[in-house]
Amino acid sequence: MTEMTRVEKIAAEPTSFKREMLSTLPSLRAFAVSLTGKHDKADDLVQDTVMKAWAKQTSFEMGTNIKAWLFTILRNEFYSQMRKRGREVQDSDGAFTERLSVHPPQYGSMDLQDFKKALAQLPDDQREAVILIGASGFSYEEAAEICDCAVGTMKSRVSRARTRLQDILKVSGEADYGPDAVATQVTTHNHSF
């Protein structure tokens, strides 16, 4: 049986919780990749999240925002695992490190590689903020709830993230003319360590 027919089969089932969960999984998984920087770790994290969510499903009200609910569980799970294990050394590229299976036609792969590196230089709280707002499609209110912070805090994280990304990208654009320029600027801009 191919993956597509399995997904379709679940989509046609009356068990709404499973079906709604399935519809959120691709986005949830992309968020997990952005947190862990690795596909295999992200998949483990999503599995743990699915099990947690399943066990807690009575606390979820059907018809409310299952996406935000699942993102909250995944994020809490990620940080609690990080605390337990101690912070593992992320590899240098950080978020979205591994393969890019699809290169959207409007960007060369080099362009997105640079962007991944720029994202990886952000502090964790700014990176997750800019991803939740800019890519996952949450409102500031939803993102603030997922990250358990004030809406104003979420806004300022996004704004700082955007400013730094712009700085880093501007610099790495110029860096095509000399690698030393990158090294200098990366050090200057990297406040997260």
Next chain:
Amino acid sequence: MIKEDIVSQQRTRVQAGRADDGLGPNTDIGSRLRALYGSVQDEGVPEQLLDLLEKLDSAEQAQKSKDATRGGE
């Protein structure tokens, strides 16, 4: 009256913040973020996750029918 003004000012500010947060569809950063995120989303759901969902679901169904049988006795 004053209170209403503040509220409406705040509302305007919120909307402005959303509009010029620099992450819209025509911005460099917004479109790159979505391209990257979308590249993972487009991979679909891995088999082992589908297996897990089905396992959880069938365990739940089995439990339910067990409970139903017991309830009927």
